[in-house]
Amino acid sequence: MAGEARQSTVDEADVARFSRLADTWWDARGKMGVLHRFNPVRLAYIKDAACRQFGRERKRLDAFAGLRILDIGCGGGLLCEPLTRLGASVVGVDPSETNIAVATLHAAKSGLAIDYRASTAEALADAGERFDIVLAMEVVEHVADMPLFVARCAEMVRPDGLMIVATLNRTLKSFALAIVGAEYVLGWVPRGTHQWDKFVTPNELEIALERGGLHVSGETGVIYNILADTWDLSRDMDVNYMLTAAKPA
Amino acid sequence: MKLTRLGVYSRGMTDPSKPGPFDVLIAGAGLVGLTLAIALRQSLGASFRVAVADPALDRVADPRTSAIIAAGRHLLEALGVWARVARDAQPIADTIITDSRLDDAMRPVFLNFDGEVEPGEPLAHMIENAPLLAALLEQARADGVVLLATGVASFDAQPEAVDARLSDGTGITTRLLVAADGARSPLRERAGIATHGWSYLQSAIVTNVAHERDHHGRAEEHFLPAGPFAILPLTGKRSSIVWTENTDEATRIVALPDDEFHDELERRFGLHLGEIETIGPRRAYPLEYFMARSFVAQRIALAGDSAHVIHPIAGQGLNMGLKDVAALAESIVDAVRLGLDPGGPVVLDRYQRWRRFDALAMGVATDGLNRLFSNRSDVLRVVRDVGLGVVERLPTLKRVFAREAAGLSGDVPKLLRGEGL
Numbered sequence: 001m002a003g004e005a006r007q008s009t010v011d012e013a014d015v016a017r018f019s020r021l022a023d024t025w026w027d028a029r030g031k032m033g034v035l036h037r038f039n040p041v042r043l044a045y046i047k048d049a050a051c052r053q054f055g056r057e058r059k060r061l062d063a064f065a066g067l068r069i070l071d072i073g074c075g076g077g078l079l080c081e082p083l084t085r086l087g088a089s090v091v092g093v094d095p096s097e098t099n100i101a102v103a104t105l106h107a108a109k110s111g112l113a114i115d116y117r118a119s120t121a122e123a124l125a126d127a128g129e130r131f132d133i134v135l136a137m138e139v140v141e142h143v144a145d146m147p148l149f150v151a152r153c154a155e156m157v158r159p160d161g162l163m164i165v166a167t168l169n170r171t172l173k174s175f176a177l178a179i180v181g182a183e184y185v186l187g188w189v190p191r192g193t194h195q196w197d198k199f200v201t202p203n204e205l206e207i208a209l210e211r212g213g214l215h216v217s218g219e220t221g222v223i224y225n226i227l228a229d230t231w232d233l234s235r236d237m238d239v240n241y242m243l244t245a246a247k248p249a
Numbered sequence: 250m251k252l253t254r255l256g257v258y259s260r261g262m263t264d265p266s267k268p269g270p271f272d273v274l275i276a277g278a279g280l281v282g283l284t285l286a287i288a289l290r291q292s293l294g295a296s297f298r299v300a301v302a303d304p305a306l307d308r309v310a311d312p313r314t315s316a317i318i319a320a321g322r323h324l325l326e327a328l329g330v331w332a333r334v335a336r337d338a339q340p341i342a343d344t345i346i347t348d349s350r351l352d353d354a355m356r357p358v359f360l361n362f363d364g365e366v367e368p369g370e371p372l373a374h375m376i377e378n379a380p381l382l383a384a385l386l387e388q389a390r391a392d393g394v395v396l397l398a399t400g401v402a403s404f405d406a407q408p409e410a411v412d413a414r415l416s417d418g419t420g421i422t423t424r425l426l427v428a429a430d431g432a433r434s435p436l437r438e439r440a441g442i443a444t445h446g447w448s449y450l451q452s453a454i455v456t457n458v459a460h461e462r463d464h465h466g467r468a469e470e471h472f473l474p475a476g477p478f479a480i481l482p483l484t485g486k487r488s489s490i491v492w493t494e495n496t497d498e499a500t501r502i503v504a505l506p507d508d509e510f511h512d513e514l515e516r517r518f519g520l521h522l523g524e525i526e527t528i529g530p531r532r533a534y535p536l537e538y539f540m541a542r543s544f545v546a547q548r549i550a551l552a553g554d555s556a557h558v559i560h561p562i563a564g565q566g567l568n569m570g571l572k573d574v575a576a577l578a579e580s581i582v583d584a585v586r587l588g589l590d591p592g593g594p595v596v597l598d599r600y601q602r603w604r605r606f607d608a609l610a611m612g613v614a615t616d617g618l619n620r621l622f623s624n625r626s627d628v629l630r631v632v633r634d635v636g637l638g639v640v641e642r643l644p645t646l647k648r649v650f651a652r653e654a655a656g657l658s659g660d661v662p663k664l665l666r667g668e669g670l
Contacts, residue, residue: 026408028594040595043587059586061296082588109409228602 010095010120011144025076025102032076034188035138039078041222041231042137042166042242046079047086049218049244050133053162064088070131070156072121073139077103077114084112091115091131093124125152132158137166140205141198147208154212160249163214166222166242170199173238202237214245268395271298272591273581274413274423276401276436278303280315280378281553281570282429283385283394287328288578290392292670293585300395300423302415303430306386307398311378312530313455314489316341316481318373321571323667333384339484340371342466349471375468375481375489401426401436406547411592425592426549427577432539434555440546446539446558451476452499453561454492456531457483458514461523464488471517477562478517487528491561492517499533536560538616544573544605545597552577557608560615569608575662576603582670603660 028036047058056063065087071079074092076099084090084107092114094100100118107114117124121136134153143149150165157163168174175196182188206216221237224230231240273289275282278301286299317325317338325331331338389396397415404413404426411426428436437444469480476493483489492514494502502513511527518525541556553570580599581591589595663670 036594040584040587040589043589047587061293061585085588229598 011142025078025099026106031190032078034182035075035078037229038222038231039082041233043079043082045166045220045233045242046083046133046135046164049162049164053160053246054132061085062087067132068130069133069135070124070129071135071137072153073136073142074103074116075099077106077116079135079137080114080116081107081110081112084114088133089115091117091124091129093117093119093121095120121149121156122152125155129156130158131156132161134161134163135165136163138168140165140167140200141194146198146200146204147211150205150208151212154209154214154245154247157214157247159247161247163209163212163245163247164242165205165209165245166240167205168194168199169238169241170196170201171238174199177239202241202243205243209243209245214247216243216245218244268300268397268419268421269298270410270422270424271300271395272423272585273297273299273425273427274401274411274421275299275301275427275429276303277301277429277431277553277555278306278382278386278396279429279431279553280381280385280567281574282427283382283389284324284328284330284571285427285429285552285574285578286394287330287385287388287392288324288574288664288670289581290389290394291328292578292582295393297585298395300397300421301389302397302399302401304398304400304416306396311382312532313378314457314481314483315376315378315381315567316373317376317571318565318568319370320575320661320665321568322374324571324575324664327664327667327669328388330381330384330388333387334376334381337380337484338374338376339482340466341373341375341468341482342371344372344468344470346470347472349473373468375483377483377489401430403439404436406440406549408547411548423592424548424590425581425596427552428549428555429552430555432537432554432558434551436549437541437551437555440549442546442551443542444539445542446537449536449538449560450496451493451536452496452533453536454490454494454499454503454531454533456490456492456514456527457487457529458490458518458525459485459487459528460525462486462521464522473517480518486522488522490514490518493536493562496533496535503531503533540605540609543601544608545601548592548597550577550597550600556604559611562615565611565615569611572607572662572665573604575664576600578664579662579670603662607660 024030025032047063050056050067051058051063054067063086064083067088069083069088069090071083071090071092074080074094077092080090080092080103092103095118097118100116104116107116134157136153140146140149153163168178178194179196183191183193202219209216219237220242221234222231222240222242223234223236225232275286282301282303286301289297289299322331400416402414402416404411406426411423413421413423413426415421426436428434428440430436463486464482466482468482471478475495475498478493479491481489481491502510505513510531514527515525537558538560539558541551544551544556552573556573557569559566559569577600580596580603584593584596585591
């Protein structure tokens with residue numbers, strides 16, 4: 001690829017912001033608490049979708065045996081570690097060297113073998129890497145060129161494989177909840193974590209996925225249950241939502 | 250399949266003399282600890298390593314009996330334990346409640362619960378702890394639970410794992426440590442979890458009696474001024490007595506010569522079942538109420554009596570413990586099936602949220618019942634008798650109470666509904 005700035009889908013300002021947070025990635029009671037609480041619902045969604053696609057038994061602790069999974073924007077490895085425990089062979093990429101250092105250190109402490117790389121989706125795509133599942137969880141709202149990013153990710157999905165995306169919708173409600181609520185009122189995530197105008201509607205995302213040669217096979221909203229302090233699946237896709245797309249065999 | 254589950258097991262696995270590492274280490278091989286171990290192994294399979302450590306592992310000598318309510322029975326059925334003890338369990342066909350002075354000639358029945366929550370589903374069974382513990386041990390062995398006949402002497406809860414030292418000097422690593430080591434829980438103390446509560450200044454005299462006539466599965470609770478006197482049916486023509494007195498009086502009564510003890514007992518028991526005879530030992534257990542300030546700490550969960558002890562007036566103590574087991578097991582199983590850490594905040598927060606408020610509510614309710622009934626006030630006697638009379642006349646309200654007492658209302662964990670995990 002030509003080395004034009006336009007071709008890199010990484011937004012430098014966002015990388016710097018997350019690097020500052022890296023030390024606190026694994027403190028579930030700390031600044032990343034909201035992501036830790038969000039983890040079970042997205043893992044359950046990934047597990048359900050993957051078990052359906054690859055004919056695996058949901059209750060098995062090695063349900064992902066033999067599957068190669070790419071987690072883009074893996075941060076401190078909050079998804080990579082559980083996916084590895086379920087038997088997957090996981091590659092975690094993050095543009096932030098600090099995040100990769102934190103994730104590598106933690107995986108060693110957990111005794112898990114995970115292939116972490118300080119790299120980008122487009123570098124892996126350029127290298128011709130292929131995966132059964134490509135995950136872009138809470139990442140498309142941070143990239144500079146969403147359709148390009150999605151297309152490059154889609155390239156890496158094997159025939160019959162899956163891409164799963166979790167992100168934030170661009171609605172008035174998401175502005176109120178994700179920006180004003182989560183960043184300013186509740187202080188769940190640091191101010192400036194999200195830019196509302198970079199949020200992605202399900203329709204925009206579907207178009208990008210279909211252009212990448214994938215077919216959207218499932219979608220769900222995710223809502224915060226204020227009483228139980230948990231995140232649950234919902235039909236309401238106005239704020240947080242997840243999409244699954246499959247590549248034809 | 251030989252796989253990347255090398256996970257936590259890759260460390261320390263080279264030393265064959267050292268047990269573990271474990272995913273869950275449970276301190277205490279009582280009803281709660283063993284049931285939890287069995288539930289985890291059955292749900293998560295052989296790759297999930299569970300150990301139970303207890304210095305008294307092979308010295309099962311618990312003279313007490315337990316009321317297992319329908320929810321608890323569902324749990325034991327789901328784990329295959331119930332089949333092993335069903336013949337030792339006496340279904341409670343009905344329960345009568347009276348409110349009397351000791352010298353009342355007649356004890357009018359204010360409340361009569363017939364024993365079924367639903368047709369064919371008794372509200373509760375009475376069972377002696379000894380055969381139940383034996384059955385749980387058998388099941389735990391069959392399910393590959395590692396049983397260690399030693400205590401947990403100390404531990405160091407790190408962010409990623411707990412390093413525990415057993416009383417025999419062995420070091421052991423676990424991702425979650427469960428304190429099921431009873432009301433005086435040394436682990437709870439060591440974890441720095443405070444409790445709040447009080448003594449009732451009452452003790453429960455516990456013994457078993459044989460009687461001439463059949464009890465027909467009837468349980469009786471007589472609210473005498475000193476506190477509740479319960480006659481709970483056991484298999485055969487036997488019953489278990491839970492007899493509340495002020496602690497000084499209870500101490501005096503258990504120390505009486507056999508014939509005098511018999512007279513005191515008979516004054517309260519009555520003659521409706523014919524001649525009675527005390528069988529087995531008699532002991533007085535001081536009654537107290539306490540609730541742990543937290544049911545969890547870093548990589549530690551409290552379950553059963555280590556988390557809460559309540560007044561036995563409603564026979565709910567063990568059932569609360571089994572509810573802890575079902576909720577903790579479900580929290581762990583759901584997380585581990587997602588590849589999450591069994592000792593991480595996802596599990597511990599969910600368990601705490603699920604159980605602590607519920608346990609507190611049950612503790613407060615039983616405390617209130619005891620205060621309402623254990624006294625000599627004529628005013629309170631009228632209040633409670635009107636209350637009981639109202640309940641007796643409203644079948645719907647009675648059913649609500651019965652479902653509540655059976656543990657089948659509210660946010661019931663799957664195992665208590667008889668569903669697998």
